[in-house]
Amino acid sequence: MSPPLLEVAGLAKHFPVKRGAFGFVSGHVRAVDGVDFHLDAGETLAIVGESGCGKSTVGRLVLRLLEPTAGSVRFEGEDLLALPETEMRARRQRLQVIFQDPYASLNPRMTVGAMLGEPLMLHRLANTETERRARIGELLELVGLRPEHARRYPHEFSGGQRQRLAIARALAVEPRLIVADEAVSALDVSIQAQVINLMQSLQKRFGLAYIFISHDLAVVKHIADRIAVMYLGKIVETATTEDLFRSPRHPYTRALLAAVPQPDPTVVRERALLEGDLPSAMNPPSGCLFHTRCPFVRDACRRDVPVLADDGPSSDPSSHATACPYWPEFPPAAALAQSMGQEQDRIRLARLQAAFVSQTEAS
Numbered sequence: 001m002s003p004p005l006l007e008v009a010g011l012a013k014h015f016p017v018k019r020g021a022f023g024f025v026s027g028h029v030r031a032v033d034g035v036d037f038h039l040d041a042g043e044t045l046a047i048v049g050e051s052g053c054g055k056s057t058v059g060r061l062v063l064r065l066l067e068p069t070a071g072s073v074r075f076e077g078e079d080l081l082a083l084p085e086t087e088m089r090a091r092r093q094r095l096q097v098i099f100q101d102p103y104a105s106l107n108p109r110m111t112v113g114a115m116l117g118e119p120l121m122l123h124r125l126a127n128t129e130t131e132r133r134a135r136i137g138e139l140l141e142l143v144g145l146r147p148e149h150a151r152r153y154p155h156e157f158s159g160g161q162r163q164r165l166a167i168a169r170a171l172a173v174e175p176r177l178i179v180a181d182e183a184v185s186a187l188d189v190s191i192q193a194q195v196i197n198l199m200q201s202l203q204k205r206f207g208l209a210y211i212f213i214s215h216d217l218a219v220v221k222h223i224a225d226r227i228a229v230m231y232l233g234k235i236v237e238t239a240t241t242e243d244l245f246r247s248p249r250h251p252y253t254r255a256l257l258a259a260v261p262q263p264d265p266t267v268v269r270e271r272a273l274l275e276g277d278l279p280s281a282m283n284p285p286s287g288c289l290f291h292t293r294c295p296f297v298r299d300a301c302r303r304d305v306p307v308l309a310d311d312g313p314s315s316d317p318s319s320h321a322t323a324c325p326y327w328p329e330f331p332p333a334a335a336l337a338q339s340m341g342q343e344q345d346r347i348r349l350a351r352l353q354a355a356f357v358s359q360t361e362a363s
């Protein structure tokens with residue numbers, strides 16, 4: 001069996017926190033604290049969790065935009081962290097990123113043609129002016145824009161079009177993996193649906209893998225093959241998207257997905273408890289990190305650190321892993337399957353799905 005496209009093991013990033021005029025290190029923020037996952041070619045792994053749980057830090061570590069405190073990142077079988085910076089620069093061609101705000105990452109003084117032409121020249125993907133122009137036109141068409149858009153500047157485009165430009169720029173270097181960090185979060189629902197449909201069709205066409213970072217479960221449900229749920233720098237549950245929505249196990253995942261008002265009292269309890277504050281990543285709770293908010297907490301949870309245990313071989317793409325040894329004792333969460341949280345979330349999901357359907361019919 002060939003190795004996964006990406007294999008992340010024991011990944012950690014502890015940011016030093018400096019205090020006072022002399023900048024003494026007074027502690028560390030455990031932004032990412034021992035994360036393992038893998039990703040195959042052509043697959044989408046979503047990373048979800050509350051703000052500050054470490055999603056973006058994982059993305060930046062995978063791209064080696066940040067140096068980790070510990071752990072390994074193997075891409076196409078090669079340990080990225082062992083590569084000298086010069087060689088890493090060449091590998092970056094295969095690992096691209098799209099951020100939430102494309103305007104901030106697009107140079108306002110560069111035409112679209114110049115912006116797309118730059119990586120083509122840098123990586124010698126177009127050798128002559130004619131080749132370059134042809135490839136720029138092709139890239140623009142791939143993302144649903146027109147070759148003549150090459151003469152325009154970023155401010156002449158709408159938000160959704162700018163995100164298409166960011167995708168075109170990522171595609172220019174023929175990557176195998178794209179980290180999309182809240183890539184559609186700032187867009188209107190109908191535009192979100194268009195950009196996600198585009199990302200999915202490009203994935204099929206080029207065998208791209210995505211790490212799709214999002215706080216929006218409605219979007220994630222549509223795009224991801226598998227989901228990793230993070231809490232305070234650790235993964236607390238991973239499963240296929242279908243399994244996770246049908247039978248969430250970890251109390252935190254259940255709380256994230258939960259909460260359509262219904263007679264099941266455990267669902268109401270889960271929601272109420274998630275309203276508690278997220279503990280500080282500088283001073284995380286002992287034992288299970290979720291014990292301060294968990295409706296099923298028991299004494300041992302304050303002491304024992306749960307491991308992310310698989311229900312099958314972790315290499316099996318359908319395995320379901322949960323960092324709570326007590327989940328089989330909890331009442332079934334089947335009632336959450338169709339729910340998407342509170343009323344406003346359900347309306348948003350319905351709108352998003354309607355937008356997907358209408359675009360699929362139109363295309």
Ligand SMILES: Nc1ncnc2c1ncn2[C@@H]1O[C@H](COP(=O)(O)OP(=O)(O)OP(=O)(O)O)[C@@H](O)[C@H]1O
Pocket residue numbers: 015016029030031049050051052053054055056057058215281
């Ligand atoms: N450069 C940094 N220096 C110090 N702390 C940092 C740095 N970058 C991130 N952090 C901290 O690390 C933790 C994780 O941050 P991160 O941005 O990865 O979270 P996130 O899950 O992406 O959140 P959001 O959903 O708000 O984007 C947070 O507590 C954050 O304050």
Ligand code: SF4
Pocket residue numbers: 250251252288289290291292294295296297298301306323324325326327
């Ligand atoms: S280990 Fe304990 S505190 Fe943690 S999620 Fe499971 S029951 Fe809750």
Ligand SMILES: [Mg+2]
Pocket residue numbers: 055056057181
């Ligand atoms: Mg983030």
